[in-house]
Amino acid sequence: MNDQLKxxxxxxxxxxxxxxxxxxxxxxxxxxAAVANSMLAxxxxxxxxxxxxxxxxxxxGSSGGESTNTQDPALVASEAPxxxxxxWGELLVEVDSEGLIENRMAxxxxxxxxxxxxxxxxxxxIPFSNGKDMTxxxxxKTMQRHSNEESQSGALGIMKGIADMKVxxxxxxxxxxxxxxxxxxxxxxxxxxxxxNGGMDDPAAAIGTGPYTLEIDEPGVRHAYKRREDxxxxxxxxxxxxxxxxxxxDATARTAALQSGQVHIINRIDPKVASLLDRAPGLRVxxxxxxxxxxxxxxxxxxxxxxxxxMLALKYAINREEMxxxxxxxxxxxxxxxxxxxxxxxxxxxxxxxxxxxEKAREHYEKSGHDGSPIILRVADGAFPxxxxxxxxxxxxxxxxxxPLEIKREPNDGYWSEVWNVQPFCASYWGGRPVQDQMYTTxxxxxADWNDTRWKRPEFDKMLNxxxxxxxxxxxxxxxxxxxxxxxxxxxxxxxxxxxxxAGVSDDIGGWNNDPNGPVMNNMSHIKxxxxxx
Amino acid sequence: MHPIIKLIxxxxxxxxMLLFAAxxxxxxxTMMLPGDVAQQIxxxxxxxxSLANLRAELGLNDPPITRYFNWLGGFLTGDLGxxxxxxxxxxxxxxxxxxxxxxxxxxxxxxxxxxxxxxxLLAVRYKDRWPDKLISAVTLTTISIPEFMIGYILIYWIxxxxxxxxxxxxxxxxxxxxxxxxxxxxxxxxxxLVVLAHMMRMTRAAILNVMQSAYIExxxxxxxxxxxxxxxxxxxNAIAPIVNVVMLNLAYLVVGVVVIEVVFAYPGMGQYxxxxxxxxxxxxxxxxxxxxxxxxxxxxxxxxIVSILANPRLRHPK
Numbered sequence: 001m002n003d004q005l006k007x008x009x010x011x012x013x014x015x016x017x018x019x020x021x022x023x024x025x026x027x028x029x030x031x032x033a034a035v036a037n038s039m040l041a042x043x044x045x046x047x048x049x050x051x052x053x054x055x056x057x058x059x060x061g062s063s064g065g066e067s068t069n070t071q072d073p074a075l076v077a078s079e080a081p082x083x084x085x086x087x088w089g090e091l092l093v094e095v096d097s098e099g100l101i102e103n104r105m106a107x108x109x110x111x112x113x114x115x116x117x118x119x120x121x122x123x124x125x126i127p128f129s130n131g132k133d134m135t136x137x138x139x140x141k142t143m144q145r146h147s148n149e150e151s152q153s154g155a156l157g158i159m160k161g162i163a164d165m166k167v168x169x170x171x172x173x174x175x176x177x178x179x180x181x182x183x184x185x186x187x188x189x190x191x192x193x194x195x196x197n198g199g200m201d202d203p204a205a206a207i208g209t210g211p212y213t214l215e216i217d218e219p220g221v222r223h224a225y226k227r228r229e230d231x232x233x234x235x236x237x238x239x240x241x242x243x244x245x246x247x248x249x250d251a252t253a254r255t256a257a258l259q260s261g262q263v264h265i266i267n268r269i270d271p272k273v274a275s276l277l278d279r280a281p282g283l284r285v286x287x288x289x290x291x292x293x294x295x296x297x298x299x300x301x302x303x304x305x306x307x308x309x310x311m312l313a314l315k316y317a318i319n320r321e322e323m324x325x326x327x328x329x330x331x332x333x334x335x336x337x338x339x340x341x342x343x344x345x346x347x348x349x350x351x352x353x354x355x356x357x358x359e360k361a362r363e364h365y366e367k368s369g370h371d372g373s374p375i376i377l378r379v380a381d382g383a384f385p386x387x388x389x390x391x392x393x394x395x396x397x398x399x400x401x402x403x404p405l406e407i408k409r410e411p412n413d414g415y416w417s418e419v420w421n422v423q424p425f426c427a428s429y430w431g432g433r434p435v436q437d438q439m440y441t442t443x444x445x446x447x448a449d450w451n452d453t454r455w456k457r458p459e460f461d462k463m464l465n466x467x468x469x470x471x472x473x474x475x476x477x478x479x480x481x482x483x484x485x486x487x488x489x490x491x492x493x494x495x496x497x498x499x500x501x502x503a504g505v506s507d508d509i510g511g512w513n514n515d516p517n518g519p520v521m522n523n524m525s526h527i528k529x530x531x532x533x534x
Numbered sequence: 535m536h537p538i539i540k541l542i543x544x545x546x547x548x549x550x551m552l553l554f555a556a557x558x559x560x561x562x563x564t565m566m567l568p569g570d571v572a573q574q575i576x577x578x579x580x581x582x583x584s585l586a587n588l589r590a591e592l593g594l595n596d597p598p599i600t601r602y603f604n605w606l607g608g609f610l611t612g613d614l615g616x617x618x619x620x621x622x623x624x625x626x627x628x629x630x631x632x633x634x635x636x637x638x639x640x641x642x643x644x645x646x647x648x649x650x651x652x653x654x655l656l657a658v659r660y661k662d663r664w665p666d667k668l669i670s671a672v673t674l675t676t677i678s679i680p681e682f683m684i685g686y687i688l689i690y691w692i693x694x695x696x697x698x699x700x701x702x703x704x705x706x707x708x709x710x711x712x713x714x715x716x717x718x719x720x721x722x723x724x725x726x727l728v729v730l731a732h733m734m735r736m737t738r739a740a741i742l743n744v745m746q747s748a749y750i751e752x753x754x755x756x757x758x759x760x761x762x763x764x765x766x767x768x769x770x771n772a773i774a775p776i777v778n779v780v781m782l783n784l785a786y787l788v789v790g791v792v793v794i795e796v797v798f799a800y801p802g803m804g805q806y807x808x809x810x811x812x813x814x815x816x817x818x819x820x821x822x823x824x825x826x827x828x829x830x831x832x833x834x835x836x837x838x839i840v841s842i843l844a845n846p847r848l849r850h851p852k
Contacts, residue, residue, distance in 0.1 A: 061702075066809040067627070070620040152584050204621075219620060220809055221801040222704055246704055250796045256689045256701040257799075263702075413812060417573040449581040 052511060056534030058240035060526050061254045061263035065247030067220030072203040073193040074146060074153035079267055080223075080247050082190060082523045087225045087243060088129065089193030089208030092120055092139065092172075093184050095434045097515040097522075099345050101184045105134065105194050105209065106172075115179040115471055120172040120187075126232045128196050129213045136167040141198025143174075146191060155191035157442065157449065179469030181476070185435045190523075211238025211527050222246050239511070239530035255504065258283055264506040264531070267520045270385070271329035274502050282507050287331050287500040288514035291343045291432025291439075294327075294384040294499060295335075296377065296394065299454040300492035302424040304375065308490055309368035314375075314405075315354060315494055316361035317398040323496045326393065327386040331502050335495035338487040339430060339439050340480070343498075343516045346436060346473065348481035351488065361401035374406035378419050382412035383427035390496070391427060421452045428452065429499075434517060436480050440464050444487065453492030460486060508532050538842065545838055549831045553824070556831075560823035561602050564816050573814070605817060609824065615817045617810070624821050627806065632825065634705065635802040638718055639787035642725035647780055650730050654737025654776075655769070659760055661742065670738075673731035685724045685797040692720055703798035721798045725791065729783040736779040740772035747771075774841035781837035788833075789826040 065080025073085045093109060096102045103109065106120040122136040145151055147159035164175040174183065193199075193208055206214040209232065212225035225243040246263060248254040254266045255273060259280055269277060269285060278285040298305035298314070305311055320334040333341065336353055379391040391407045398405040410419050410426075419426050433439040442448060445464060446456040460483060467479040487493065501519040505512055511529040515522040521529070572588040589595060608615055614624035653673070657666040676684065693701035699719040709717070744750065745768055753763045792804025803822060810818035 066813070067631075067806045068617065068620050068809050068813045068815060149583060149587075152588050156584060157581065216706070218706070218801065219622075220805065221799075222706070246702060246799065248702065248799045250799070252686055252689075253702065253797055253799050256686075256694060260689075260693045260697065260701050262700060 052239050052530045053532060053534045054239050054530070055241050056531040057242040057244060058265075058509075058526055058529070058531055059244045059246060059263040060520075061246050061248040061257045061266040062520075063247075063249045063251070063254060063268050065220050065245075065249065069219040070204045071206040071214065071217065073191050073195070073199070074151055074155070074203060076191060077154060079519060079523060080245065083245055083520075083526060084206075084214075084223050085190070085193050085208075086210065086523050086527060087212040087223075087245075088206045088210040088214055089195070090210050091190070091192055092187045092194065095185060095188045095517050095522075097513055097517070099343075099434070099516075101188070105139065109184050111181070111183070111471075113471075115181045115183075115469055116176045118174045118176070118183050120174070122170055122172055123232075124170065126209050127230050128207055128209055129228060130196060130207045132196060134194060134196075134209050136170060136172045138196055138198060139172045139194055140165055140167050141200060142192060142194050143172075143198070145198040145200055145203070153191055155189045158186045158189055158438070178465060180437070181468060181471050182435045182437045186438060188434060212243055215242075220247050237524075237527045240526075240534065243526050245526070258504045258506065261506070264509050265520060265525050265529070266504040269502040269504050271327075271331045271502060274329065274331060277504060284505055284507065285502060286505050286512060286514060287502040288516055289333060289341070289343055289498065290501045290516050290518070291341065291434075292430060292499050292501070293335055293339060293341075293432065293495055294387070294390065294429050294497050295339075295427070296391075296494040296496070297426060297428055297453050298492040298494070299424040300490075301454040301456070304368070304370050305424060305492055307368045307370070309364045310370055310375075311490070311492065311494075313361045313363075313365035313368060313401065313403055314398065316357045316364065317401045317403055317405075318394050318494055318496050319356040319397045320354075320496045321356065322393060322397075323390055327390045328497055328499055331500040332497045333500075335497050336488060337491065337493060337495050338484040339432075339443070339493065339495060340436055340484055341498050343432075344436050344439075346477040346480050348477060348484065351481065351484055354488070356397070358397070358401045361398070361403065365401060365403050372404060374404045376406050376408050376425060378408045378410050378423050378426040380410040380412050380415045380419070380427070382415055383420075384429040384499075387427045394496075421450065431518075437464070437468055440483065444491075455487070455491055455493075457486075541842055542839055545835055549835050552831050553827055556827035557606065557820070557824055558602075560820050560827070561598075561605075564814075564819050564823075565598055601816075605820060609821070614821045617815055617818050624818055628803075628818075628821055628825065631801060631803045631806045634800065635788055635791075635804070637705075637714070638721060638725070638791070638800065638802060639784065641715070641718060642722050642729070642787050643784055645722060646726040646729050646783075647733065649726065650733035650780075651737050651776065653730070654734045654741065655761075655764055657734065657738045658741045658745065658764060658768075666738075669734065673727075673734050676727035677729075677731035681724055681728045682793050682797050684727055685721070685794060688720050688723055689797075692723075701798070703800040705801070718798075718800070721791075721794050721800060724794060725787060729786065733776070733779055733783055737772070737776050740775040741768045744768040744771045770844070773844040777840045777844070778837045781833045785830045785833045788829045 060083065062080040062083055064078035069081045071084055073089060076082050076085055090104050092104060092106045094102045094104055101109065105123060105126065107123045108121045110119045111117070122139055126134045128134055143159065143165055146153040146155045147162060161177050161180065162174055163177045166173050176183065195203070196207055199205070206217070211228060211231045211234070213228055214223070215226050216222065216224035223245045227238050227241050231238050246257070248257055248266070251268070251270045255269065255277055257263045258266045261282070274285050274287070298311065300306055300311070315337055324330065324332050324334055334353065335341070336351065340347055342349060377391055377394070379387050381388055388409065395405045395407055420428050430443065433442060441464065443450050443452060444455050444460065445451065446458070446461050463479050463483050467476050470476045470479065503520045508531055509529050510532045512525065513521060513528070572585050572594060605615065612625070614628065616622060617624055617627070653669050657669050660666045689701045692698050700717050701720065703717045703721050705714045705717050741764060750763060750767055753767050791802065792808055794800065795802045795805040807819065807822040810822070
């Protein structure tokens with residue numbers, strides 16, 4: 001079957017084309033209707049009996065890699081290095097695509113009734129790639145390294161609430177200062193890869209319990225991996241014999257590499273080209289609604305944003321639908337001025353959606369008594385893809401409501417140190433977190449380092465802590481709903497849109513499964529997918 | 535002492551002084567960048583305590599002058615230090631990257647320089663006739679299109695549509711020379727198109743200038759063929775300006791191709807430098823900056839010396 005026909009059958013399978021259309025198009029390519037129909041049946045059968053295949057070399061093209069990257073899990077902050085540590089390392093637990101906890105190095109997880117003591121039973125007989133077996137002590141050392149005040153770990157913040165950790169036989173036990181029903185979700189943080197002796201000897205040694213071993217490490221260029229024969233979960237992961245990750249930061253270079261067949265999977269497709277790329281033969285574009293969102297953030301302790309009518313005026317002035325259409329090209333959904341959407345567990349969908357309304361914006365603006373001096377919004381290209389354009393759209397709709405929004409363009413360089421979390425009003429993004437508690441704790445707790453809207457409300461903190469300790473899901477959902485409503489009404493975050501994760505996948509790849517936890521199957525596509533023709 | 539040796543010694547000394555001045559400028563420039571390396575390494579995930587810890591660990595609390603002389607001393611003794619951001623040996627990473635950059639620059643130069651000079655000579659031979667106009671029109675068009683655009687166009691046609699060469703130019707040690715050349719074929723084409731016009735036009739202008747001279751007319755009156763006149767009489771006298779522009783373009787091929795490196799994911803010096811600038815990795819930025827400055831100054835030095843040697847009036851001063 002030639003590429004064109006293969007592509008057409010794929011389109012039918014994806015529901016983009018009807019059977020009738022397919023037969024018509026196939027006829028144009030010189031195929032009789034009978035043959036076309038049997039082709040379709042064959043293609044459907046092939047999909048239904050998709051069995052993992054072993055072997056071959058899978059290549060992925062990733063953005064977010066630099067020549068400064070390291071294999072130390074504590075310092076990972078972008079996608080290419082994250083793909084790296086996922087290749088050789090594993091966590092205690094993971095969050096699966098349904099939002100449930102999947103046990104990895106832990107065999108089982110149990111909480112005490114007050115959710116203050118957590119017991120992780122550690123699996124036995126799982127070898128590290130250096131030949132030694134992983135022990136509960138390695139788990140303890142790993143967690144100690146990441147919770148050390150002197151460490152530079154990105155997981156330091158989430159380790160702070162832990163009062164004590166110890167090993168008891170096969171168990172790794174965590175004692176919390178305050179109860180937290182979501183602790184396993186925190187332990188699924190990707191920095192917390194279990195390393196021999198906690199990685200204290202050589203954190204960047206790339207030795208772990210994952211399916212691959214590091215063969216070539218050229219940061220910012222490429223990373224090559226080889227499958228381990230002694231991998232413990234070979235049934236489910238690590239199908240390709242070899243993995244090669246090419247760092248392709250340029251969006252066009254990435255799509256060109258996928259189109260010319262030099263890589264099988266690419267991350268971060270620009271929404272502007274996604275629908276065009278999807279029409280190309282031999283590949284498809286996969287998108288999944290995630291928890292990541294783009295925001296305009298104001299400090300609510302600073303004039304004029306401390307005046308809630310100014311905030312409400314800005315919130316009504318922004319046209320969310322237009323932003324999703326024009327900035328995300330439909331690869332996303334509208335936001336509602338609090339950082340939670342339906343991708344989170346315990347989301348309350350009865351909270352009304354804020355609609356764009358020039359009248360209400362004008363009404364609130366006039367009520368605020370703002371003196372008419374320009375409200376300065378700082379923005380850079382790097383704040384989020386399309387941030388400058390989004391700010392321009394915002395400025396136009398605000399102008400219609402009589403709000404003098406002024407855009408100040410900032411350089412990408414130094415944006416995260418000089419503007420974000422420093423200036424009172426700017427554009428930014430959040431990657432989202434697996435659970436509501438973590439999102440709120442990271443950015444909306446009074447004492448959070450990244451409280452980038454200066455949202456300091458004792459009653460909000462109290463609700464957050466109450467929800468943490470609440471093991472009854474119904475009551476928890478109610479508390480989270482109240483918090484969401486409060487932030488929506490009075491918070492400093494203007495949240496116009498949640499962005500989808502958009503990836504490009506070659507038709508040679510089997511086992512793709514959209515995962516809202518992160519881009520490219522939560523950065524595990526290379527260890528969970530297989531090559532159909534291997 | 536022979537005046538030429540003196541002149542060359544003078545040039546070399548001047549070059550070294552320039553390099554020293556450049557190192558001070560580079561150091562001062564990196565100091566002025568907003569934010570510091572600790573802030574950039576931790577990015578959005580920075581907390582005050584992790585920042586303070588990292589700063590102390592990286593020695594960012596020493597005064598700038600101490601850091602400058604420590605580094606310069608290290609550089610002169612061949613120790614480029616380790617990168618702040620990932621703890622790797624800079625000398626090792628740089629030599630790999632520099633090797634790649636020179637590899638690409640070499641092949642681009644090997645094709646573009648002879649081609650440009652040949653086309654320049656051809657343009658002079660057929661001055662104001664269609665070959666001259668065609669050569670100028672084509673080369674001026676390609677120099678006017680941004681290089682990344684030419685890159686994308688060639689990727690689309692040559693790599694995606696025709697499938698001849700790879701669109702990703704990542705090269706590594708285990709590749710054979712043939713595989714490497716295949717990988718860099720498209721970027722070499724792009725670079726050739728980008729630098730061709732400058733050198734071709736300069737060759738044409740320099741030779742045409744000489745062609746006005748009385749001795750060319752004499753040669754013509756002797757009945758010499760046009761190409762032979764250009765080759766024997768005009769070209770040797772036009773070498774100085776041509777070498778100058780060739781060297782400028784060679785320097786560009788080494789230090790100015792970061793856009794091409796990004797488009798083709800080529801692991802060269804430019805991308806390496808940009809990554810480290812954005813991480814405020816001062817030692818790496820300075821090492822790269824100084825190497826770039828040395829390449830630039832060195833190539834210009836060569837151009838100067840060649841023009842001195844090519845010019846009898848400078849060779850035999852009265």
